[in-house]
Amino acid sequence: MKRVCSRFFCFSSASSSLLLCLLVSLLSANDGVVRAATATAAAQKFGINYGQIANNLPHPTQVSALLNSLNVNRVKLYDADPSVLTAFAGTGVEFIVSNEDLLNLSDARKASAWVTQHVQPFLPATRITCVIVGNEVLSGAGTGDTAAMQSLLPAMEAVHQALVDSGLDGQVHVSTSHSLNVLASSYPPSSGAFREDVVEYIRPMLDFLAQVGSPFLINAYPFFAYKASPGTVSLPYVLFEPNPGVRDPGNNFTYDNMLYAQIDAVYAAMARLGHADDVAVRVSETGWPSKGDEDEVGAGVRNAAAYNGNLMKRVAAGQGTPLRPDVPVDVFVFALFNEDLKPGLASERNYGLFYPNGTPVYDLGFDDGASSPSFGSLPAASGFPSSKPITVTHPPVLCVLL
Ligand SMILES: *[C@@H]1O[C@H](CO)[C@@H](O)[C@H](O)[C@H]1NC(C)=O
Numbered sequence: 001m002k003r004v005c006s007r008f009f010c011f012s013s014a015s016s017s018l019l020l021c022l023l024v025s026l027l028s029a030n031d032g033v034v035r036a037a038t039a040t041a042a043a044q045k046f047g048i049n050y051g052q053i054a055n056n057l058p059h060p061t062q063v064s065a066l067l068n069s070l071n072v073n074r075v076k077l078y079d080a081d082p083s084v085l086t087a088f089a090g091t092g093v094e095f096i097v098s099n100e101d102l103l104n105l106s107d108a109r110k111a112s113a114w115v116t117q118h119v120q121p122f123l124p125a126t127r128i129t130c131v132i133v134g135n136e137v138l139s140g141a142g143t144g145d146t147a148a149m150q151s152l153l154p155a156m157e158a159v160h161q162a163l164v165d166s167g168l169d170g171q172v173h174v175s176t177s178h179s180l181n182v183l184a185s186s187y188p189p190s191s192g193a194f195r196e197d198v199v200e201y202i203r204p205m206l207d208f209l210a211q212v213g214s215p216f217l218i219n220a221y222p223f224f225a226y227k228a229s230p231g232t233v234s235l236p237y238v239l240f241e242p243n244p245g246v247r248d249p250g251n252n253f254t255y256d257n258m259l260y261a262q263i264d265a266v267y268a269a270m271a272r273l274g275h276a277d278d279v280a281v282r283v284s285e286t287g288w289p290s291k292g293d294e295d296e297v298g299a300g301v302r303n304a305a306a307y308n309g310n311l312m313k314r315v316a317a318g319q320g321t322p323l324r325p326d327v328p329v330d331v332f333v334f335a336l337f338n339e340d341l342k343p344g345l346a347s348e349r350n351y352g353l354f355y356p357n358g359t360p361v362y363d364l365g366f367d368d369g370a371s372s373p374s375f376g377s378l379p380a381a382s383g384f385p386s387s388k389p390i391t392v393t394h395p396p397v398l399c400v401l402l
């Protein structure tokens, strides 16, 4: 979601580590080996958005320990915070970093300077795998920042060229993240099409992404659709719970959840612009708030735990969408922490899987007393009150899967 804004897309993120561990326990409760192996491979497809619009977050070193304890090995940042990148050196965690300064980045010299100062020094100790240039820049629907929209692709190209010049393009991709507002049509999925007013930007961008082998990233929140129309949108359908599904007469696939329908709508839209098979769609944000304002129907702990937990199970199973069954769904859950300084609706501040003190927002089902990480036992971070220790405890081996 747009980090500050909020039209239709301001949602934040949600909970997932719980889910991860729930998933693990499910797997281990069943037939371990084969499914565990599958889950291990699929674990690569799960990541977390590490947003920092808050004044009470733990030091990145403590966050590194938390993620390590959960075996989460993919993190997306909304900047390229050197203190985070430094804290994760040697951990093997993969990072997606971001830069929204499009006007500067579209200048080749400044793009090069940024890569030289903010990406290159951290490699290879910290594994930076992607730079996201701009977030939801094309979502403006009439109110968009035209200068930013026009700078978007040139900025992506300049950053890519800077990576090429540094010899880093083989390991660091370049992309941008889109809200689903770039679609004029998303239902049924086979009717997916980009908005007329963004096609002029999207078409050359798809050519670029195909050429450099980068994915098309979307921020997708079925929560918004449910909140907007709770009377007509089926809750089980958006929460990945058992439901009859919805048949798409355009391709005869039956969708049993909204997120997959949204992903396939993007594939359909790309196919209309001649990119049916050469650019992958990945989910740079999705999630569900554990709390919202009174009129935010659907926000709450139960639904957040269901959404994120069920999603994690599917990711761990390596599942693809009906249109791309062989391409495992790839998601970054929003978000790691509740972020107290986010403006807007209450939900905005409650997408986190964790409270700032490291306590899970929902019960992960791992309070078995096994060794657990605790901020309290880590070196105190200056300026961060270390309140309660993390209570998430989990069998380490199980959580390796996630
Ligand atoms: C853009 O670059 C200028 C000069 O290089 C710098 O002063 C400015 O802070 C940059 N803008 C942003 C938003 O970082």
Ligand SMILES: *[C@@H]1O[C@H](CO)[C@@H](O)[C@H](O)[C@H]1NC(C)=O
Pocket (backbone or CB within 6 Å): 249, 250, 251, 252
């Ligand atoms: C969907 O199924 C119907 C009925 O079997 C068939 O007539 C139609 O051609 C199919 N459409 C597609 C796109 O496969």
